[in-house]
Amino acid sequence: MESAASVLRKTPLYPVHRESGAKMVPFGGWEMPVEYSGLISEHMAVRTAAGLFDVSHMGEFEVSGPGALAFLQRVTSNNVAKLVDGQAQYSALPMPTGAPVDDVIVSRRAADRYLLVVNASNIDKDYRWLQDQEPTGCELRNRSDEFALLALQGPKSQEILQGLTSLDLASIRYYHFATGTVDGSEATVSRTGYTGEDGFEILVSADRAEPLWRKLIEVGQPLGLVPAGLGARDTLRLEARMCLYGNDMDESTTLVEAGLGWIVSLDEAKGEFLGRPVLEPQKKSGPPRKLVGFEMVGRGIARHGYPILLKGQGVGAVTSGTFAPFLQKNIGLGYLPTAQSAVGTEFDVEIRGRLVPARVVPTPFYKRVK
Numbered sequence: 001m002e003s004a005a006s007v008l009r010k011t012p013l014y015p016v017h018r019e020s021g022a023k024m025v026p027f028g029g030w031e032m033p034v035e036y037s038g039l040i041s042e043h044m045a046v047r048t049a050a051g052l053f054d055v056s057h058m059g060e061f062e063v064s065g066p067g068a069l070a071f072l073q074r075v076t077s078n079n080v081a082k083l084v085d086g087q088a089q090y091s092a093l094p095m096p097t098g099a100p101v102d103d104v105i106v107s108r109r110a111a112d113r114y115l116l117v118v119n120a121s122n123i124d125k126d127y128r129w130l131q132d133q134e135p136t137g138c139e140l141r142n143r144s145d146e147f148a149l150l151a152l153q154g155p156k157s158q159e160i161l162q163g164l165t166s167l168d169l170a171s172i173r174y175y176h177f178a179t180g181t182v183d184g185s186e187a188t189v190s191r192t193g194y195t196g197e198d199g200f201e202i203l204v205s206a207d208r209a210e211p212l213w214r215k216l217i218e219v220g221q222p223l224g225l226v227p228a229g230l231g232a233r234d235t236l237r238l239e240a241r242m243c244l245y246g247n248d249m250d251e252s253t254t255l256v257e258a259g260l261g262w263i264v265s266l267d268e269a270k271g272e273f274l275g276r277p278v279l280e281p282q283k284k285s286g287p288p289r290k291l292v293g294f295e296m297v298g299r300g301i302a303r304h305g306y307p308i309l310l311k312g313q314g315v316g317a318v319t320s321g322t323f324a325p326f327l328q329k330n331i332g333l334g335y336l337p338t339a340q341s342a343v344g345t346e347f348d349v350e351i352r353g354r355l356v357p358a359r360v361v362p363t364p365f366y367k368r369v370k
Contacts, residue, residue, distance in 0.1 A: 067137020
């Protein structure tokens with residue numbers, strides 16, 4: 001009988017991770033590096049210099065044809081019509097319940113061609129969902145296996161990458177992208193990321209991933225660049241209060257409850273889209289519960305799934321929690337009834353049978369100085 005490990009998928013950079021001595025773990029059906037030199041050192045490198053992440057496990061769908069825009073307007077929550085060529089937006093694929101099938105990034109390549117980046121564990125589910133919505137006047141293609149995606153994140157990212165490309169990186173604004181060559185390879189360079197830092201995501205053909213990774217490490221090491229794994233990616237995104245699908249939002253939480261009302265467009269030009277009848281009144285009047293950020297007041301780290309209690313009554317569970325290396329605090333996210341979710345509200349987290357006090361605080365926990 002085949003072992004579970006033998007059926008895990010591997011990115012084009014798997015040999016490099018093994019060679020580098022990375023600790024590998026199963027993640028969303030993939031065998032991925034969780035850390036190289038250590039989670040805290042990798043986290044701090046991204047905050048102070050730069051880190052390089054393999055995010056090639058993410059999925060890429062192309063939607064093209066004269067009906068591409070109309071289809072995407074119907075199946076995503078944000079207003080795709082606002083995009084111009086070379087611009088991207090954070091969005092979601094809402095269900096009729098207002099809950100997300102997934103959160104996605106939509107990039108406009110041309111008026112009739114768009115690229116969606118989806119979460120690795122949801123590739124097959126998302127593709128089936130989009131097919132079930134009956135795309136008309138456009139073609140939907142799953143191109144995930146054709147690409148590799150590298151995320152270069154941190155304040156030194158531009159300095160490291162600029163020497164390898166003729167693209168003017170300074171002119172690429174946040175959530176915009178440009179196409180050109182990077183170290184001789186055709187690439188799309190996006191000023192996006194999942195760490196709360198400035199940085200770039202570099203999309204290249206799968207066969208060019210390994211030489212590009214090696215070159216970036218070679219050029220970046222003198223400036224403090226380190227390879228970074230999923231462990232640091234998770235603590236970095238939590239400090240920046242970026243939601244993780246499957247933890248902080250899923251098919252049981254609406255986008256507004258998850259604090260993502262800002263990617264729910266009610267513009268007249270947006271028109272009808274899946275979930276609008278649920279999301280519109282929630283966005284206007286408020287949801288019954290909301291995702292809040294909190295700091296632990298007592299000693300202990302809140303972990304995913306730990307019960308949350310208000311005045312002794314269970315009201316939910318921690319969705320994400322960790323020790324934040326840069327902030328030197330124990331932080332987390334969780335759902336509270338909206339009426340009891342104001343900043344300063346105190347509640348308890350049950351940690352191994354112990355009730356440990358916590359307090360709602362403003363988010364993001366960390367915001368970089370621009």
